[in-house]
Amino acid sequence: MQQDLVERARRGDHDAFAALAAAAILQLDAAARLILRDPEQAKDAVQETLVRAWRDLPTLRSPARFDAWLHRLLYRSCIDEVRRLRRHRFDVDLTPIDHPDLDDATAVMADRDQLERGFSRLDAEARALIVLHHYLDLPLPEVAIALGIPLGTAKSRLHRALQAMRAALDADARPRVEFAEGQPA
Amino acid sequence: MTAHDDFNAMFSDWLDDQAGRGAPDYLDEILVRTIRTRQRPAWSSLERWLPVQLTFSGRLAPIPRLAWIMVVLAMLVLAAAALLVVGVGQRRLPHFGAAANGQIAFVDGGNLKVAAADGTNSSTLTVLPDGAERFDLRARRHPVRLPDDGIRPGDRRHQRRRLEPDRRRPRGGDRDRRSVRLVAGQPPTHLHDRHRG
Numbered sequence: 001m002q003q004d005l006v007e008r009a010r011r012g013d014h015d016a017f018a019a020l021a022a023a024a025i026l027q028l029d030a031a032a033r034l035i036l037r038d039p040e041q042a043k044d045a046v047q048e049t050l051v052r053a054w055r056d057l058p059t060l061r062s063p064a065r066f067d068a069w070l071h072r073l074l075y076r077s078c079i080d081e082v083r084r085l086r087r088h089r090f091d092v093d094l095t096p097i098d099h100p101d102l103d104d105a106t107a108v109m110a111d112r113d114q115l116e117r118g119f120s121r122l123d124a125e126a127r128a129l130i131v132l133h134h135y136l137d138l139p140l141p142e143v144a145i146a147l148g149i150p151l152g153t154a155k156s157r158l159h160r161a162l163q164a165m166r167a168a169l170d171a172d173a174r175p176r177v178e179f180a181e182g183q184p185a
Numbered sequence: 186m187t188a189h190d191d192f193n194a195m196f197s198d199w200l201d202d203q204a205g206r207g208a209p210d211y212l213d214e215i216l217v218r219t220i221r222t223r224q225r226p227a228w229s230s231l232e233r234w235l236p237v238q239l240t241f242s243g244r245l246a247p248i249p250r251l252a253w254i255m256v257v258l259a260m261l262v263l264a265a266a267a268l269l270v271v272g273v274g275q276r277r278l279p280h281f282g283a284a285a286n287g288q289i290a291f292v293d294g295g296n297l298k299v300a301a302a303d304g305t306n307s308s309t310l311t312v313l314p315d316g317a318e319r320f321d322l323r324a325r326r327h328p329v330r331l332p333d334d335g336i337r338p339g340d341r342r343h344q345r346r347r348l349e350p351d352r353r354r355p356r357g358g359d360r361d362r363r364s365v366r367l368v369a370g371q372p373p374t375h376l377h378d379r380h381r382g
Contacts, residue, residue: 010227014219014220017216018216021212021215021216021219025208025212025215026208026209029209031204033203033205034200043209046209046211047211047214047215047218050219051215051218051222054222054224055219055223055225056224056225057224058224058225058226058227059225111195112199112202115195115196115199116199116203130200131200134193134196134200135197162192165192165196166192169192
């Protein structure tokens with residue numbers, strides 16, 4: 001079904017492309033928001049992805065690879081967005097200085113907060129790798145193809161990225177040394 | 186359940202939460218843009234012509250801009266070097282027309298002689314009979330006699346006329362009926378000396 005739509009869209013059938021875009025946009029938007037951490041940037045990236053997909057669709061040699069090709073276009077658009085904004089933006093990382101006692105519910109919230117912070121600290125390439133593999137459930141060889149890197153590089157980068165995420169959680173879980181007020185350490 | 190599994194489960198949940206559920210509302214905007222966008226012809230992409238393994242693995246994509254600049258510069262240098270080599274190695278054009286065989290015929294006194302284009306290796310082809318003093322240079326092998334126009338043999342003015350173009354057309358003999366002419370702008374040195382000097 002999808003291949004038929006791709007074939008028709010390749011021949012310039014706009015309705016067929018609209019159907020393909022409607023089926024893909026939810027996933028593309030979610031992945032872009034995860035990679036870019038900004039809804040507006042994600043919207044721009046997805047728009048760019050789908051416009052490029054329409055423009056370059058006749059050059060796609062194998063319609064069966066449409067999804068992988070689309071993910072690759074999304075990744076490129078996201079990286080382009082990051083580069084575009086990197087020239088105009090300074091990021092300021094705010095670290096909380098108070099550590100209140102936490103019950104279980106708030107501990108989960110804190111974990112999520114740490115995940116959020118750790119994920120945001122990763123570069124866009126590493127986030128894309130995680131999103132394609134852990135969120136879109138693409139097998140690692142497909143991820144490597146989408147990112148345009150060798151499989152071995154994809155594996156090692158994914159390992160490093162997840163290690164960084166775990167380290168962010170571990171750092172938060174580390175027991176803190178409390179000092180009584182007025183007492184020397 | 187290991188800590189590793191815990192982390193993976195928590196991370197996947199977190200990714201799902203972050204991704205959200207709402208359908209984006211900008212699809213129409215995109216489709217309007219695509220209507221205004223022309224599709225690229227299939228042949229205009231490298232991916233259409235190169236092997237899939239090469240293009241789809243993205244090995245072409247991450248080449249940095251500096252590398253492309255270096256490649257272009259290297260190609261320019263190579264092209265310049267090739268032009269230089271070709272220019273230096275350029276040889277003179279080979280002789281053409283009547284001089285194609287590398288020899289020029291001329292009248293020396295009563296003899297029909299041939300010499301190399303530079304005037305060397307002069308040799309007598311034949312001794313001319315009386316009154317056969319005007320020849321087409323192309324008629325080296327078969328000298329053609331022209332009707333007597335009253336010019337005495339050995340007359341230097343006549344010798345000069347012999348080398349001027351299209352003054353008189355020879356009759357018979359020369360198949361293409363071309364008249365006497367200078368082949369390379371100047372006759373061989375010794376010819377010049379004898380007949381003009």
